[in-house]
Amino acid sequence: MYKVSEFAEITGLSKNTLRYYAEEKLLEPAYIDPNNHYRYYDDGSYFLAILLIKLRRLGFTIQEMRTVMKDESFENLEKLLVQKKEKIQMQIDDLEEQLEEIDDFLASGKEEQE
Known part of the structure; x- marks a missing residue:
C-alpha cells in the first residue's frame, strides 16, 4: 500500500489531482484508514493511474475517462x-x-x- 504522497511521486500525479480523481470516482483509494482518514493506494491503483494519465495525454475529457473507468473490462x-x-x-x-x-x-x- 502506498500513502498519497508516495503514490503521487511514483505516478507523477499531484495530490490535488488524486483528490480530484477520487471525487470524480475515477481513481478512488484502495483503502481509507477509518481512524485518521489517510488514503492508501495499491498496485491495481497504479495501473489505473497510468491509464488515466495516458487518456489525458490522448485528449480524453473527464466524462470520457469516467466512461472508460466504469467499463471495468475496458471492452x-x-x-x-x-x-x-x-x-x-x-x-x-x-x-x-x-x-x-x-x-x-x-x-x-x-x-x-x-
Missing part, C-alpha cells in the same frame, strides 16, 4: 480510441483547410500588389 476502450482518433483527424483536416485558406488569401494579396 469499449478500443471503440472510444477509434472515435477519438477520428475526431482528431477531422480537426487536422479542418486545420489543413484553414492553412490553405490563409495561403490563398496571402497569395491573392500579393497578386493585387503586383
Whole structure:
C-alpha cells in the first residue's frame, strides 16, 4: 500500500489531482484508514493511474475517462480510441483547410500588389 504522497511521486500525479480523481470516482483509494482518514493506494491503483494519465495525454475529457473507468473490462476502450482518433483527424483536416485558406488569401494579396 502506498500513502498519497508516495503514490503521487511514483505516478507523477499531484495530490490535488488524486483528490480530484477520487471525487470524480475515477481513481478512488484502495483503502481509507477509518481512524485518521489517510488514503492508501495499491498496485491495481497504479495501473489505473497510468491509464488515466495516458487518456489525458490522448485528449480524453473527464466524462470520457469516467466512461472508460466504469467499463471495468475496458471492452469499449478500443471503440472510444477509434472515435477519438477520428475526431482528431477531422480537426487536422479542418486545420489543413484553414492553412490553405490563409495561403490563398496571402497569395491573392500579393497578386493585387503586383
